[in-house]
Amino acid sequence: xxxxxxxxxxxxxxxxxxxxxxxxxxxxxxxxxxxxxxxxxxxxxxxxxxxxxxxxxxxxxxxxxxxxxxxxxxxxxxxxxxxxxxxxxxxxxxxxxxxxxxxxxxxxxxxxxxxxxxxxxxxxxxxxxxxxxxxxxxxxxxxxxxxxxxxxxxxxxxxxxxxxxxxxxxxxxxxxxxxxxxxxxxxxxxxxxxxxxxxxxxxxxxxxxxxxxxxxxxxxxxxxxxx
Numbered sequence: 754x755x756x757x758x759x760x761x762x763x764x765x766x767x768x769x770x771x772x773x774x775x776x777x778x779x780x781x782x783x784x785x786x787x788x789x790x791x792x793x794x795x796x797x798x799x800x801x802x803x804x805x806x807x808x809x810x811x812x813x814x815x816x817x818x819x820x821x822x823x824x825x826x827x828x829x830x831x832x833x834x835x836x837x838x839x840x841x842x843x844x845x846x847x848x849x850x851x852x853x854x855x856x857x858x859x860x861x862x863x864x865x866x867x868x869x870x871x872x873x874x875x876x877x878x879x880x881x882x883x884x885x886x887x888x889x890x891x892x893x894x895x896x897x898x899x900x901x902x903x904x905x906x907x908x909x910x911x912x913x914x915x916x917x918x919x920x921x922x923x924x925x926x927x928x929x930x931x932x933x934x935x936x937x938x939x940x941x942x943x944x945x946x947x948x949x950x951x952x953x954x955x956x957x958x959x960x961x962x963x964x965x966x967x968x969x970x971x972x973x974x975x976x977x978x979x980x
Contacts, residue, residue: 755820755898756859761852772857817951823894826870834867866894888960895952913940
């Protein structure tokens with residue numbers, strides 16, 4: 754549960770506008786730093802495309818999409834990772850994977866995972882083998898982004914049941930008002946088991962992917978020159 758999968762018009766305008774403003778502000782700062790430092794964008798393109806592919810396909814066995822946002826932070830660093838998350842979130846919204854107006858909030862919830870992963874991985878890789886450091890970082894990142902999503906849902910005071918619907922449309926469905934109200938406790942009881950299972954699956958997947966990539970290109974996981 755790393756992002757908000759809701760159509761446009763569900764969240765209050767104040768939340769939508771705030772999310773967009775903060776996202777644009779950080780994008781401006783990050784873009785300027787990347788431009789001054791002359792960082793290569795080749796890996797950014799590859800990682801962004803991979804994230805877009807993975808996030809476009811649900812697991813099937815449970816209503817969960819892998820995000821790999823933590824892996825983006827590990828491979829790209831916090832700054833390019835933020836840009837990758839924004840690009841993927843923007844493209845997914847255009848494809849109907851959530852509303853266009855929640856691009857800002859979705860960028861921030863996923864970027865929280867990406868930025869944290871960039872720094873946490875540096876600490877863990879000193880004590881753990883790289884694949885294990887990547888897996889643990891991913892698990893922690895998913896937990897953090899899940900808490901951010903829960904915080905937005907709770908703080909916005911919107912019917913939590915609306916976030917259980919996974920339709921791919923930008924407009925608020927005519928039946929939104931007819932969706933039964935559920936409590937936040939009920940919402941958490943329904944979603945946390947799925948989020949936990951999905952997080953475990955993603956962590957295992959990332960572990961296996963990191964194991965393969967580290968054997969193939971160990972330099973990908975060296976972060977000394979990344980921010």
